[in-house]
Amino acid sequence: MKSGTVYSGVDGETSSPADARLVERVRRRLANAGSAADPQSVAEAVRAESSGVAGHLDVLDAVRLLRHEFVGAGPLEPLLDDPAVTDVLVTAPAEVWIDGAGGLRRTDVTFSDEEAVRRLAQRLALAAGRRLDDAQPFVDGWLPGAGPHGRVRMHAVLPPVAAGGTCLSLRVLRPAAHDLRALRRSGTVDDSGFRVLEAIVAARLAFLIGGATGSGKTTLLAAMLGAVSPKERIVSVEDAAEIQPSHPQVVQLVARPANVEGAGEVTLRDLVREALRMRPDRLVVGEVRDREVCELLNALNTGHDGGAGTLHANSPSEVPARLEALAALGGLTRSALHSQLAAAVQVVLHMARGTDGTRRLTEIGVVHRSREGVEVRPVWTASGPAADRELLASLLRDRGVEPPW
Incomplete structure (x- = not known):
């Protein structure tokens, strides 16, 4: 699943423009209420923003979609989970690359737009305890917790310093497995x-x-x-x-x-x-x-x-x-x-x-x-x-x- 409006290529799921509008409404509701992005709060916000008529399957689909907006590395999480991947590199909304044993290669993962990449980069920077905005357009830090894929070092650069758009680099430090x-x-x-x-x-x-x-x-x-x-x-x-x-x-x-x-x-x-x-x-x-x-x-x-x-x-x-x-x-x-x-x-x-x-x-x-x-x-x-x-x-x-x- 991808972050933003288009998610095809990661796990076969896609989202429509209506889904993206729902994501934005839920994000605003959670921010205004000061609520955590836990599954229960998200589900309640989804039902409220869907006029209360959403069925269980609709809510589950929306929660799954929103998970990529609020949790972990979002649409990049499956790439980080691949034990053969050492680096995940986002150079543009439609250009997500991985590096590892097979060398540098492009993936099918795409973001909907530049804003989706920027949101993810800023959220990860915040999780790493760093500031990323127009006044501080680049950041380097470690994401909290090890997770199943090991520790992740993140680096991001915002435009106009990154002329082509937000650049996000994630390096995976897996537990020592090589003597x-x-x-x-x-x-x-x-x-x-x-x-x-x-x-x-x-x-x-x-x-x-x-x-x-x-x-x-x-x-x-x-x-x-x-x-x-x-x-x-x-x-x-x-x-x-x-x-x-x-x-x-x-x-x-x-x-x-x-x-x-x-x-x-x-x-x-x-x-x-x-x-x-x-x-x-x-x-x-x-x-x-x-x-x-x-x-x-x-x-x-x-x-x-x-x-x-x-x-x-x-x-x-x-x-x-x-x-x-x-x-x-x-x-x-x-x-x-x-x-x-x-x-x-x-x-x-x-x-x-x-x-x-x-x-x-x-x-x-x-x-x-x-x-x-x-x-x-x-x-x-x-x-x-x-x-x-x-x-x-x-x-x-x-x-x-x-x-x-």
Whole structure:
């Protein structure tokens, strides 16, 4: 069922213009009365707006129609329930896309008009505790509750910032279901890469995972953290609680934006400092995207082995330059950044996504000091060990772990 006037394509149901007018009248009645959108209140409002002559089946049909207006993600709910879907993207009333194992593809779901998309986006923003209107035309937040499909992160942009109309993006964070062995079975990593990842975790080497949005960075990070000894305590710091490793000792700290009055903000920089006071064995920053890279490198240089994080980068070799740009925001010079990086991080992993939607570990590099500063040397690629693999072998032996080749 679709939201608004036209609902064909989701579950075979359709609605008429009369249905849409009924929806609008019921919405106004509930709003004026200050009533909750529970089934009983909706049913009573439907009967009242139908002049009291509606039969039971008519009321049920109308309640089913209104459910998409008032509950959950409305017409997008069936898409979120599909376990193969990772993202639901609305780019126009007649353009609803999904992403997942099969790659990006268009669905049959359509909204009646731009106003229907806007109403849904504003309702979801309100549920996430955020403001979305002409004065604040974009929003990012988490929908409350996990639901059967897992947690959902929502992002929306209103026109005229979104020139083509309201854009709504929903990303599904499902409960952690992938450990390293599952990633090997799915083809994300082959047998040789699997053995290298196990060795990196066992040797407590600090690592960063790079790649593009949706390439599987967080999935790989959660899988590697799930392989950490249960005797170790993991403290993670994130903008949103995305990392959910299968591990008995995980403490999650989540940043908080300022409220509408501009107060109450808790930044990643604040949380990194707090995490250091919580006796972590491994400190994890969910995504390094700003000046908090300075705090992360400082923390990893205080004896906390095995730390980890993710960042957006085109390749392992470009990670130092990417970190330089972020560290500059925190007032760290290039030479200071390179010195900190060489001492704090040993390994860089890179995830890539193919045109068919598959996600694969494509390269592993080792952070190596050079005359120019720091560079990342490839030690493993998707085709097997690389020429500089002895750099990793040396790091592993220093930690008492035999190289897996």
